Amino acid sequence: MKKALICGISGQDGAYLAKFLLERGYEVCGTSRDAQMSSFKNLVALGIRDRVKLYSMSLTDFRSVLQVLDRTQPSEVYNLSGQSSVGLSFDQPVETLDSIATGTLNLLEVIRFIGSPIKFYNAGSSECFGDTQGTPADEQTPFRPRSPYGVAKATAFWEVANYREAYGLFACSGILYNHESPLRPERFVTQKIVASACRIAQGSHDPLYLGNTSIQRDWGWAPEYIQAMHLMLQQDVAEDYVIATGRTYSLQAFVEAVFAHLGLNWQDYVTTDESLYRPTDIAVSRGNPAKAKQQMKWQAQSDMPEVARLMVEARLQVSM
Numbered sequence: 001m002k003k004a005l006i007c008g009i010s011g012q013d014g015a016y017l018a019k020f021l022l023e024r025g026y027e028v029c030g031t032s033r034d035a036q037m038s039s040f041k042n043l044v045a046l047g048i049r050d051r052v053k054l055y056s057m058s059l060t061d062f063r064s065v066l067q068v069l070d071r072t073q074p075s076e077v078y079n080l081s082g083q084s085s086v087g088l089s090f091d092q093p094v095e096t097l098d099s100i101a102t103g104t105l106n107l108l109e110v111i112r113f114i115g116s117p118i119k120f121y122n123a124g125s126s127e128c129f130g131d132t133q134g135t136p137a138d139e140q141t142p143f144r145p146r147s148p149y150g151v152a153k154a155t156a157f158w159e160v161a162n163y164r165e166a167y168g169l170f171a172c173s174g175i176l177y178n179h180e181s182p183l184r185p186e187r188f189v190t191q192k193i194v195a196s197a198c199r200i201a202q203g204s205h206d207p208l209y210l211g212n213t214s215i216q217r218d219w220g221w222a223p224e225y226i227q228a229m230h231l232m233l234q235q236d237v238a239e240d241y242v243i244a245t246g247r248t249y250s251l252q253a254f255v256e257a258v259f260a261h262l263g264l265n266w267q268d269y270v271t272t273d274e275s276l277y278r279p280t281d282i283a284v285s286r287g288n289p290a291k292a293k294q295q296m297k298w299q300a301q302s303d304m305p306e307v308a309r310l311m312v313e314a315r316l317q318v319s320m
Contacts, residue, residue, distance in 0.1 A: 003027040005074035007059060007107065008081030009052065012183040013123065015042035017078060017226040018052055024230075029072045031057035031081070042183045059103030065110045069118075076233050078121045079107055082152070085187055086127060089149035090279055100152035101159065108163040108171065117170070119233040122160045124173035125153040126218070126244070126285055134216075136288035138242055139175070146280040161240070170238045174229050177244035177287045180307050181222035182314035189251065190219070193258050194311045200269050201262040208269055211276030213252040216284040218244045221302035221310065231296045244287025245300040257308035 004021050008014045009030025018028050028051070032038040035054040043049040057068045059081050069077070082100035083089060089096040104122055111118045127150035129137040143154045157173045164171045184191035189210070196208040220243075228243045259266035292298045302310070 001025060001027050002076065003029065003072065003074045004076045004078060005069065005072050006030045006078045006080060007057070007103075008079070008123075009054070010038055010040050010042060011080060011084065012042065012181055012222055013179075013226055013229075014078075014080045015046055015048075015183055016181065016223050017080070017229060018043065019046045019048050020223075020226055020230065022048055022051055027053075029053045029055060029074065031055050031068060033058055045183065059106055060098055062106050062109065065106045066113070069110050069114060073116070074118060076119045076121070077107060077111065078123075078229060079104055080123045083149070086147050086149045087278060088187070089147050089152070093148035096148050097152045097155070100149075101155040104156035105159050108159060108169065111169060111171075112163065112167050119238070120160070120169060120171040121229050121233055122156060122171065122173040123229075124157050124175040124240070125150065126175060126177040126242075126287060127282070128154040128157060128175065129285070131282045131284065132286070134248075134284040134286060136246060136286045138288040139240055139291055146282055147278070157240070164238055170233075172232050172238040173240045174232055175240060175242045175287075176225055176228075177218040177220060177242075177285065179220040179222040179225040180311060182311055182318075183222070184311075190254065190311065193255055194308075194315050197258045197262055197264065197266075197269075198312065198315045201264060207271045209271050209273040209276065210251070210255070211273060211278070212281060213255060213270075213272070214250055214283075215281060216248045216250045216286070218246065218248050218286045219254070219304040219307050220245045220300045221307050224300055224302060228292060228296065228298045231298055235296065239295075241292045241296070242287045242289055243292055243298070244289045245303045246287060246289055247303045248284060248286040249304040254304060254308055257305050258312055261309055261312045
């Protein structure tokens with residue numbers, strides 16, 4: 001039986017990955033800063049809370065990381081931890097860099113120190129690329145991050161590449177584009193839109209305030225993307241992969257799709273709030289997942305209209 005350690009198991013990707021691995025016979029362990037106090041509501045929502053062994057671990061504390069990896073003895077480690085909001089990273093740049101870059105470095109150094117044949121997956125991000133002016137980014141596209149979050153993720157990416165080349169670790173990064181699901185918290189704009197639209201459909205008179213709705217993103221479905229994470233660690237050679245749909249839609253198009261699914265005209269309820277604009281933003285974000293399709297036979301099945309529909313239906317089910 002393979003054993004996986006998921007750092008950041010309480011988040012969207014961590015919960016879906018835990019469910020995916022359990023279904024494939026893995027023993028799954030997960031970490032949180034305080035496992036005794038965390039509700040692990042996403043694990044509860046997926047019905048797997050009692051099937052996962054949970055540990056308290058601080059990724060910025062080398063000793064804490066060493067203790068948990070020594071205790072769990074995993075064959076695969078998935079690093080999905082760290083501050084995960086691009087918007088929040090402008091307000092908390094030090095915390096963002098520390099939790100992502102220092103946390104990734106500690107995991108790599110512990111794996112090197114232990115000397116066991118652990119396969120390591122690191123959650124990269126399309127934010128590393130910055131604004132590519134609509135050109136689909138692939139694994140050879142230079143990084144030009146435009147947020148503290150993107151800078152932190154770029155740092156972690158190169159840490160992984162360095163340990164792979166210098167020490168021969170099986171370590172790789174998945175450069176994932178935006179991927180959504182009902183497990184997203186409302187601080188993410190997609191879930192904010194879905195939650196607000198559903199409340200309006202049920203009688204709320206509160207308008208939806210949004211920032212720049214002209215930005216374009218490559219949106220996918222999170223449960224499909226975690227399959228790509230797992231596939232990366234099943235390859236013979238550790239390599240980095242862009243994971244995306246290859247199709248881009250504006251935030252306004254996402255808003256339209258959500259409201260239309262509820263039989264509403266979005267223009268009657270949405271107000272632009274310039275205070276929600278970011279200091280710097282990416283106008284168009286689009287990925288080229290050709291390498292993942294060719295080498296891993298992975299391809300996204302759901303793009304933005306389907307993602308919007310699935311999120312609305314899940315939200316309505318919960319509120320009924």
